[in-house]
Amino acid sequence: MNSNPIYNYVERLSELLRVDSRQAGALHGLQPVQLEALHYLSICNRYSDTPMAVTEYLGQTKGTVSQTLKVLERKSLLTKQPDENDKRLSHLKITAKGKQLLQQLVPTPMFNKACESLDKKDQAKIVSALNQLLATLLKTNGMKSFGVCHSCRFNSRKENGDYFCDLLKQPLSVDETELICREHEGEIA
Amino acid sequence: MNSNPIYNYVERLSELLRVDSRQAGALHGLQPVQLEALHYLSICNRYSDTPMAVTEYLGQTKGTVSQTLKVLERKSLLTKQPDENDKRLSHLKITAKGKQLLQQLVPTPMFNKACESLDKKDQAKIVSALNQLLATLLKTNGMKSFGVCHSCRFNSRKENGDYFCDLLKQPLSVDETELICREHEGEIA
DNA sequence: AATAAATAGTATCGACTCGATACAATATGA
């Protein structure tokens, strides 16, 4: 029978993660996809915390994501704040309760156990391989990369050393360059 | 914020695969989990093609899997055959129609595109990393490995070179040693 | 040999997902 080992591994990992995530969230009445959305919001920057950005990240439809976010808001894990300039936009901010929950549930117990038993060198190898696989998947299928500003071609530094986004024409703090952005684009090959 | 890069990558890959799989199966009225079950049945051996084995592989409950299999059977993608010795068991055999569908949908288009653009050397690196990650996850959490007989500690060879399973006390064909088995156990460390 | 316990599988129920469709509000552009 046909066999693409990369696909087989990712499919299996994917299912295991889903089951683990379901179990972890069950105690708090959260579904895997809800945890993922919350997790994304904890690692994205202030230009990427809207429902549409979550939609693009998760690859679902905006209607579906709207429901997911409604649940998270009802559980007081995030709050919606209107944008000052564009009245169509909402910014989704994680609450203290949301952060605490993530700290507890993400990564899941299964993953924590496994990662602890891997030495630094092996971890680095795995990260590097996953990075390459994901980047290739996104690139060959014309999808957004959702990388951190640090690795974005729009990110530049001013004379005084401050970071600046050439696309959004906005200054960035050092911390912000470590967060993921929906507008991220890698260097041109 | 906390950040385990391995987890982040796997979570993201997992969601992308799920979305892609959903889209691929939608044309045929199949859900991601149904494709996964069918895929498993195409790469497992004759001792591992029962509903319970699928249940263990997917990590779900037997009730859930029973429904999944019912759908696949109704769509004539697999057939149920009673075991000759143990009347409680059913063996799930993929039909020609099922095989054809898998050929078409697994791996998904997204994955195929990406893998084609990776050279052999990078593919091997990724396979090796994924293999290590999955093995660690399964081992540290006491889960079954679902490996192929070829790498199983119960697999031995008789004087004439034939393969033999010491656990099930059954002879194996060469082809069978390339299929995954629910009883698989790696070498003792 | 009789009975208890374990194992494999199915059926049903309810909470939830997710795409599709329709809709309202705001922003952009000709």
Add this chain to the structure above:
DNA sequence: TCATATTGTATCGAGTCGATACTATTTATT
């Protein structure tokens, strides 16, 4: 200014998935 695009919400239906309850068969214990 008016058409069009963008962001977001509401509702509906088919389907997932764990929980529970149940049957049938096998294995273990007395």
